Each structure stands twice: as C-alpha cells, then as structure tokens.
Amino acid sequence: MNYLNYKNKSFHSFRFLKEFESILEEARIEFGENKNLEVDLLFVTAWRMKKMNNYYRGKNYTTDILSFSLECKQELSFFETLPLGQIIISPWKIKKQAREFNHSLKREFCYIFAHGIAHLFGFDHLTKEDEKIMNSHVNNIMEKLNIKRK
Structure with missing residues (x-):
C-alpha cells in the first residue's frame, strides 16, 4: 500500500485524495518501482508558495508546484516502502490555471500532482x-486513469 501523507494549510478544500492515491499507484507502475511509495503533500497559500519559490528557486512569484525528492534511494533500500519526497501545491494557482486552460479542477490538480511525482x-x-519524455510519462498516467482535459 502506498502512503500519501498530506496536510492542507491553504484556504481551499481538497477533494481529490482518491485520485491522488490512484496516481501514486499508477506512477509506481509507470516508473517500474516494485516497492510501495510514500509521498508527503502540503497545500499552501499563494503567498506562502511565492515565498517558498523565491527561497528555493530564486523566482519571486507563485508557482503551482514544488517537488523535493529524497536522493538517497540506495541508502533507504532496506525500507519496505520507498520514501520519494515532498510535494508542495498552491491550490490558488491550480484553480487559476484550470480556468486559463479550460480544464476541470480535477484534471488540473491531478495533472500537476502526476507532474510532481515524475519530478x-x-x-x-x-x-x-x-520535457517530451517527462510529459509522456505524465500523460500515460493520466490516460490509464481516464482523467481527461475537460
């Protein structure tokens, strides 16, 4: 069983936990990982995301997602579950992008999460x-789960 540890520190409700769990399982298969996966997920305000994006990437604007992978797969190989890392999402930015791209909220949230998992x-x-290789993986995950653009 995969583990998705999440905390919502934004002002937006989160309705896609089951979809995110399915994405995590499909990503495990897509990337050929035999072990169950563990990911920490945090939703933050637009202001907090802007601060974090500036601190970690030197970019002073709100981004949709930040991904921080644990780069010690070999050192943690004795665990039954593979801890992948942390993903931070700005629901405000995701909702804005969904409107701009004419995507459903479900599609936009799921696509961004799958994108973060690929990272x-x-x-x-x-x-x-x-970009082509990464998007191919993300699109494969989305297709297997039948999550469409609209």
Missing part, C-alpha cells in the same frame, strides 16, 4: 527532449 522520480523539463 520525484528524477524527471525534469529543462530541455525540449527532457
């Missing part, structure tokens, strides 16, 4: 080729 598995989008 925790070591994928990034610094180059066009890396």
Whole structure:
C-alpha cells in the first residue's frame, strides 16, 4: 500500500485524495518501482508558495508546484516502502490555471500532482527532449486513469 501523507494549510478544500492515491499507484507502475511509495503533500497559500519559490528557486512569484525528492534511494533500500519526497501545491494557482486552460479542477490538480511525482522520480523539463519524455510519462498516467482535459 502506498502512503500519501498530506496536510492542507491553504484556504481551499481538497477533494481529490482518491485520485491522488490512484496516481501514486499508477506512477509506481509507470516508473517500474516494485516497492510501495510514500509521498508527503502540503497545500499552501499563494503567498506562502511565492515565498517558498523565491527561497528555493530564486523566482519571486507563485508557482503551482514544488517537488523535493529524497536522493538517497540506495541508502533507504532496506525500507519496505520507498520514501520519494515532498510535494508542495498552491491550490490558488491550480484553480487559476484550470480556468486559463479550460480544464476541470480535477484534471488540473491531478495533472500537476502526476507532474510532481515524475519530478520525484528524477524527471525534469529543462530541455525540449527532457520535457517530451517527462510529459509522456505524465500523460500515460493520466490516460490509464481516464482523467481527461475537460
């Protein structure tokens, strides 16, 4: 069983816990991990996300997600569950993006979470080729769960 530890410190309610748990399981399969996964998830206000984005990335604006992977997979191999890392999400930014892209809230929240999980598995989008590979994984997860754009 995968573990999704979450805390909501934003002003928005969170309605997609079951979907996030399903994404975590599909990501485990997509990325070929045999062990169950553990992820810490925190929802924060737009103001807090802006502060964190500035502190950790030097970018003074609110972003949708920050991902912090644990880079000690080998050292933790004795655990039955693989702790992947932490994901921080700004619900305010996700809701804004859903309106801008004409996506459902469910789709936007789920896509961003799957995107964050891909980061925790070591994928990034610094180059066009890396972005293509990462998006392919995220899209595979979304398709398997039948989470559509609208």
